[in-house]
Amino acid sequence: MFQPVAIAPSILSADFMNLGRDIRMIEQAGAGYVHVDVMDGHFVPNLTMGVPVVKQLAKLANIPLDVHLMIDNPLDELPWFLEAGADIACVHAEVLYGDELRRAVDMIHDAGAKAAVALKPHTPPEVLEEVIARLDMVLVMSVEPGFSGQSYIEGSEEKVAAVAEMARAVGNDALLIEVDGGVSEATVERLTAAGADVLVCGSAVFGAQDPAAALAAVKEKGDAARVAAIEDARAEEALAEEEM
Ligand SMILES: O=C(CO)[C@@H](O)[C@H](O)COP(=O)(O)O
Numbered sequence: 001m002f003q004p005v006a007i008a009p010s011i012l013s014a015d016f017m018n019l020g021r022d023i024r025m026i027e028q029a030g031a032g033y034v035h036v037d038v039m040d041g042h043f044v045p046n047l048t049m050g051v052p053v054v055k056q057l058a059k060l061a062n063i064p065l066d067v068h069l070m071i072d073n074p075l076d077e078l079p080w081f082l083e084a085g086a087d088i089a090c091v092h093a094e095v096l097y098g099d100e101l102r103r104a105v106d107m108i109h110d111a112g113a114k115a116a117v118a119l120k121p122h123t124p125p126e127v128l129e130e131v132i133a134r135l136d137m138v139l140v141m142s143v144e145p146g147f148s149g150q151s152y153i154e155g156s157e158e159k160v161a162a163v164a165e166m167a168r169a170v171g172n173d174a175l176l177i178e179v180d181g182g183v184s185e186a187t188v189e190r191l192t193a194a195g196a197d198v199l200v201c202g203s204a205v206f207g208a209q210d211p212a213a214a215l216a217a218v219k220e221k222g223d224a225a226r227v228a229a230i231e232d233a234r235a236e237e238a239l240a241e242e243e244m
């Protein structure tokens, strides 16, 4: 069944002096989430925003906050971000060892939020094996985390397809797959055709002359590619049945 894609504009690329105005603008343009890039200067070489800003964003936004935690110590800091109002809390698999990934997912769910795990471009989806059945979202990074405005890493859509296959195999039909990094009108179609549900857009939206129109254009292309992928799959099924 067709489910429209959701756009999650990254507030990191917005005007920090006018966050309320920019949030209203993306809400009116049809954004599904506000993507919040928290960077600690350790896990990534950039320092962005912390708990007080997330708290203010939670007050401003009428759509869910999707908080991408690019931090070294998520188990220590998760409680603060959950308390601050993260609707989706997304931790990086690369800094969680042994049973820590499972504990992070439990901590997020116990706080009533949705649990997401992010994978850097070189992290294989197999690291999700133990938790994928219970996850609400997987974030596939299509650039090295740290900065907005980077170019999409070609082939990232293959990881999206691999995550979609893993979710199907464990029966997690509700899992959302989010893609983050270099998503634009030029890259969205291959991503949604591969199974992406949520598209983070930083520079493609806030760097455009008309951000609302840019958001709508990415969404329109993503939805169209999704419809086409469903139609292709149906046609293949019908052909296979005829041949039986
Ligand atoms: O998490 C990150 C970068 O680490 C992203 O959310 C970017 O901030 C998205 O920006 P664009 O690549 O869309 O410009």
Ligand SMILES: [Co+2]
Pocket (backbone or CB within 6 Å): 010, 035, 036, 037, 068, 180, 200
């Ligand atoms: Co991000």
